[in-house]
Amino acid sequence: MAFGKVGVVGLGTMGAGIAEVLARGGIDTVGIEVNEAALERGRTTVENSTARAVTRGRLTEEAREQILGRLTFSTDFTDLGDRDLVIEAVPELIDLKAKVFAQLDKVCRPDAVLATNTSSLSVTEIAGATTRPESLVGVHFFNPAVVMKLVEIIYSERSRPEHVEAVTSFVRDLGKVPVTIGDRAGFVANRLLFGLLGPAAQLAETGVAKEDIDASLKELGLPMGPLTLMDLIGLDTCLEVLESIHADSGSPRHEPAGLLRKLVSEGSLGRKSGGGFYTYDRAGSGTVVAPVEGTASAEVAEQLYGPYLQDAAEMVKSGYCTADDADAAMTLGCGFPVGPIAALRERGTWQD
Numbered sequence: 467m468a469f470g471k472v473g474v475v476g477l478g479t480m481g482a483g484i485a486e487v488l489a490r491g492g493i494d495t496v497g498i499e500v501n502e503a504a505l506e507r508g509r510t511t512v513e514n515s516t517a518r519a520v521t522r523g524r525l526t527e528e529a530r531e532q533i534l535g536r537l538t539f540s541t542d543f544t545d546l547g548d549r550d551l552v553i554e555a556v557p558e559l560i561d562l563k564a565k566v567f568a569q570l571d572k573v574c575r576p577d578a579v580l581a582t583n584t585s586s587l588s589v590t591e592i593a594g595a596t597t598r599p600e601s602l603v604g605v606h607f608f609n610p611a612v613v614m615k616l617v618e619i620i621y622s623e624r625s626r627p628e629h630v631e632a633v634t635s636f637v638r639d640l641g642k643v644p645v646t647i648g649d650r651a652g653f654v655a656n657r658l659l660f661g662l663l664g665p666a667a668q669l670a671e672t673g674v675a676k677e678d679i680d681a682s683l684k685e686l687g688l689p690m691g692p693l694t695l696m697d698l699i700g701l702d703t704c705l706e707v708l709e710s711i712h713a714d715s716g717s718p719r720h721e722p723a724g725l726l727r728k729l730v731s732e733g734s735l736g737r738k739s740g741g742g743f744y745t746y747d748r749a750g751s752g753t754v755v756a757p758v759e760g761t762a763s764a765e766v767a768e769q770l771y772g773p774y775l776q777d778a779a780e781m782v783k784s785g786y787c788t789a790d791d792a793d794a795a796m797t798l799g800c801g802f803p804v805g806p807i808a809a810l811r812e813r814g815t816w817q818d
């Protein structure tokens with residue numbers, strides 16, 4: 467492995483999962499948090515996750531001990547001084563990320579590779595916040611990091627190609643499927659996914675029943691309907707991602723629906739707040755109060771799925787990613803049963 471010693475900054479939802487992936491892959495890993503309480507939460511997340519894996523028979527107790535033995539937890543950034551690679555996974559705020567990278571500039575080795583797990587900020591802009599922009603690469607894991615196979619590797623105009631290659635093969639050695647692409651809002655997976663989710667919210671705003679929209683897309687084999695998925699992701703996060711993609715694409719399909727803005731401004735953020743498009747029995751629960759069976763409509767499905775397939779076709783034709791990348795992004799990153807290019811092939815409307 468090119469990176470034997472790795473650091474992770476921020477051990478929340480993503481960072482704790484990434485630290486576990488690294489330790490499972492045999493990597494000496496240091497996890498950094500902002501204070502002792504957050505550090506303890508991060509440690510507990512990894513301990514509980516690996517304990518569940520033992521209970522389910524997916525990991526032996528001995529293997530779990532080895533994984534935990536590869537992890538060190540600290541609130542001191544200077545503990546990152548010997549790391550080959552440091553992955554930042556703090557909240558999606560450019561000022562906070564800039565502050566973290568300024569700290570990393572001070573403590574990391576000059577030859578260390580720096581990475582960000584951002585999902586919607588510009589990797590190029592984050593690189594601008596370091597004194598070594600050529601060392602920065604985007605490494606976008608999906609949630610939950612231990613389970614999801616896709617990792618988008620994003621290079622900025624200033625990233626050194628050898629760093630990008632080294633991170634790509636490192637991620638592959640960890641058992642993940644890397645898709646390496648340039649810096650563009652939403653990268654591959656979110657760009658395509660939100661081209662489906664955004665219009666689903668717009669359609670709900672026009673009065674089409676949310677249950678019918680969800681039922682229509684589930685009929686295509688999607689793991690859940692788009693509005694249920696937005697509630698799961700968090701409507702505030704969905705709004706941020708759509709705004710960033712819309713600023714880049716200018717497409718009316720990426721324009722956040724007024725209904726989405728209204729829900730967010732009311733504090734209806736989805737499952738985590740107990741209500742979003744649907745009402746849940748309590749905050750954090752996935753149980754819908756008074757669920758209504760939706761009616762699937764092929765017309766509604768095509769209205770949303772057809773343009774999504776066209777987005778993927780255009781993305782591949784523009785040279786941004788390969789057909790295999792687009793399919794990997796949607797199957798391995800978003801859990802779709804079939805990738806968009808494979809779907810176009812099935813329809814007989816794709817020329818390789």
Ligand SMILES: NC(=O)c1ccc[n+]([C@@H]2O[C@H](COP(=O)([O-])OP(=O)(O)OC[C@H]3O[C@@H](n4cnc5c(N)ncnc54)[C@H](O)[C@@H]3O)[C@@H](O)[C@H]2O)c1
Nearest residue numbers: 476477478479480499500504555556557558583584585609
């Ligand atoms: N949640 C997702 O589904 C998801 C998926 C892919 C990528 N991402 C991206 O991953 C990043 C992290 O998201 P998350 O959902 O894990 O956030 P989170 O809020 O769950 O975790 C962030 C962690 O960073 C810590 N932190 C804050 N300031 C810090 C500092 N100065 N130094 C060290 N630690 C600090 C916090 O204490 C917290 O534990 C974001 O850029 C997000 O866009 C999130």
